Amino acid sequence: MKRLLRSLLPLAAALPLALFPAAQAQIAGPAPAQEKPLQYQLANGMTVIIKPDRRAPTAVHMVYVRVGAMDEVDGTTGVAHVLEHMMFKGTPTIKPGEFSRRVAALGGRENAFTTRDQTGYFQQIPASRLEDVMRLEADRFANNQWPDDEFKRELEVVKEERRTRTEDNPRGLLYEQLSATVYQANPYRRPVVGWMSDLDAMTPQDAREFFRRWYVPANAAVIIAGDVDPAKVRALVDKYYGSIPSRTLPPRKPREEPAQNGMRRVEFKAPAEQSYVALAFKVPQLRSFEKTPENDDALALTVLSGVLDGYEGARLDRALTQGPDRVADSVDAGNGLWGRGPQLFTLSGVPAAGKTPEQVEAGLRAQVARVAREGVSEAELQRVKTRWIAGEIYKLDSVMNQARELGSAWVMGLPIDADERLMARLREVTPEQVKSVAARYFGDEQLTVGILRPLPVDPNRKPRTPAVQLRH
Template sequence: MWLTLALMPMVAQAADTHEFKLDNGMRVIVQEDHRAPVVVSQVWYRAGSVDEVNGKTGVAHVLEHMMFKGTKTVPPGQFSRLIAAAGGRENAFTGPDYTAYYQQLEKSQLPLSIKLEADRMANLELTKDEFSKEIRVVMEERRWRTDDKPQGMLNEQFNAVAYQAHPYSRPIVGWMNDLENMTVEDAREWYHNWYAPNNAILVVAGDVKAQDVLKLAKQHFGVIKPHALPVRKSQVEPQQIGERRTVVKVPAELPYVLMGFHVPVLQDPDKDWEPYALEILAGVLDGNASARLNQKLVREQQLAVDVGAGYDMVQRGKIGLFELEGTPSEGKTVAELEAALLEQVEEIKQKGVTNEELQRVKAQVIAADVYQRDSVFYQAMKIGRLETTGFSWRTLKDYPAKLQAVTPQQVQEVARKYLIRDTLTVATLDPQPMDPNAKPKGKPYDR
């Protein structure tokens, strides 16, 4: 599957987080959590759709699929069967900035996970026959998750319009034409370019001892030779100089609007404050049922059946969007809802936010931090995502204080500075009549 992760609330890690670096450049981060005899092992590669080139979109995700298709000693499909036989769960996901593979197991099975991951890092066999079968699966996945989903089609068009030069404009799953013309040589090139120990991070969280994990990592990953990585050429999005719009006309039941403003993301965790203010702003608008958008537009004005706001401060591409979205109520138009969403933004720009709102949002995020500590999986996820996007896991410990330091004036300032019409992209879904006899283009898929 491909996955674009929204910023998960970040929680200060306990003192028992350990970091190592193998001689071949691979980094190992261990988060000890001894509450239950379970372990999560994740291998993150700093390679995602942002590293692709036109004509080969989707290759990062295709290679993710091919990683389950066998090595010199493990036949196709055997990886998953071995993990299942050990009582574990496994999967993988591709994002714009990374590709990651994970297993959740009883702690005594960690050596199996490490051994299998190291094997496919070094010894993957990419055959034409397996590729020809799996590329059809990926195309089916694209049909099911995007082509058959009106909002999926809209999201794809929205990104293609919001970004004109930056690779975030391209769909993670790839354009269908690129998938149709992709070859096993394309997947092999991606694997040889990016799948190296010096481009990977092993994150292990759970009932383990750091030195034991390091010993396993040295034994299995440490023997893999590093190689020079391709030069990454930074692609900067030109300044947007006017509002952009796109209309998507597909069969659908309900209209929908998605809006995005170009905004900064985290660059210097020690000095930046604007990303934290933007996150607070998103919470003021859409933190819970009593937040402004839901309270005003759904409950009071009954303009929408659902509304939302979102922002993700962690992006390897060094650019982000502050998004607003909504589905109008019956009898209301997309234009009316769009105007109402912008009106809520203008009210904050003019009048600011209250201390009460600010404290509510801060309390909610900190509470979410506490709840997420119960998940060993998400402890590892937070570490892996930060590290592959260019930040240290140590950034986690400063997050609550950075958030607490945001003032009402700073929230108002970022709204005034960045949520302006000249940096706005609007995508609207114009529902077309639905054929009751039409069959889906794709079939459900889950590895």
């Protein structure tokens, strides 16, 4: 599969495969029995989710904080990501850098990530060392502190990350400009890594205030998956996280995006080998598993993305990248099913030699229009759904995936069995629903088009060599 379920949660291993005979043929034997996850809340408001999986003697320990780039304010963009880096820089009892050294000494690996919606920290270790990493993680969640000089050094690491991963990446810069054009009021318009001018002006106090404001037990969840005994894990969680004092979580004000009433275009020029086009359509998002028109449409749009680009040789590939008259070297489609902010359906492509971004744009839109006119067959939907089942069952072999996606469900306010509910709802999507959303959401009114116009690449330019080591 290519991009079909990029924004979705894992689909349940326990889903009845009799509904999808082809999926059974792709799986060697029955899926192993899975213990159900357990979710509860500590007295201080912190959520705990435990998912036993006893197939290997390892465990994953994660802390999710429901805070990301969308919770920043103008002038301090990037602070959520900077704080993620600073969480590795010490507590009253742990020196800067010692956290990572201790996890490595336990035979584990660790890292962290920041998105628009969330920040996550994880360690994968032998199950017998779970208490050791839990002690470390609870300490830095409650007692993170570092000297100003450490902040200044790490801020340079983040700036280098922006240079390397965004400013040296023409498509990354295009998408940054596209987001800033698509969204006007919603904070999704800001880059997760932050604007360079905000990073230049950022102070240690900005990060400390963000930590005090959002790293609150009621705004966090501990996720443990792997070869663990739930009763023993509960005792450890109570010991290390239950003693963290509760604090009031600041209210979040709604920042609704105003209606868009006409096409927007972004023309972006940068040194690049090829041009590129990206189309972003504003679409409804899945807010719950209830059967409402908005939720039904969000699910149907996700199925449409699978019809267009859910497997090798899907509609976009066949129509635009194959044959003597092909217009694109590559194409993509994806639907943002859910998030804490508004979502987009995206189409994108790289023009073939001698073709223009406008030709690719027209070709992408023509394929959606074809679905709107002619619809899709039940057999085509069955093929997409069968691949979901097989792919997602294989994904559950990873305890890391299980932990990460339980955490992501919690961030979105979804129930602990979101994976099962999602697949059940996707199975219900009909060809008529797919045809209907293709006809209703792909006009000009809710569309923003971004085009990368390549400038000559300096043949003498050498690739950037980072002056500092990037964390992730």
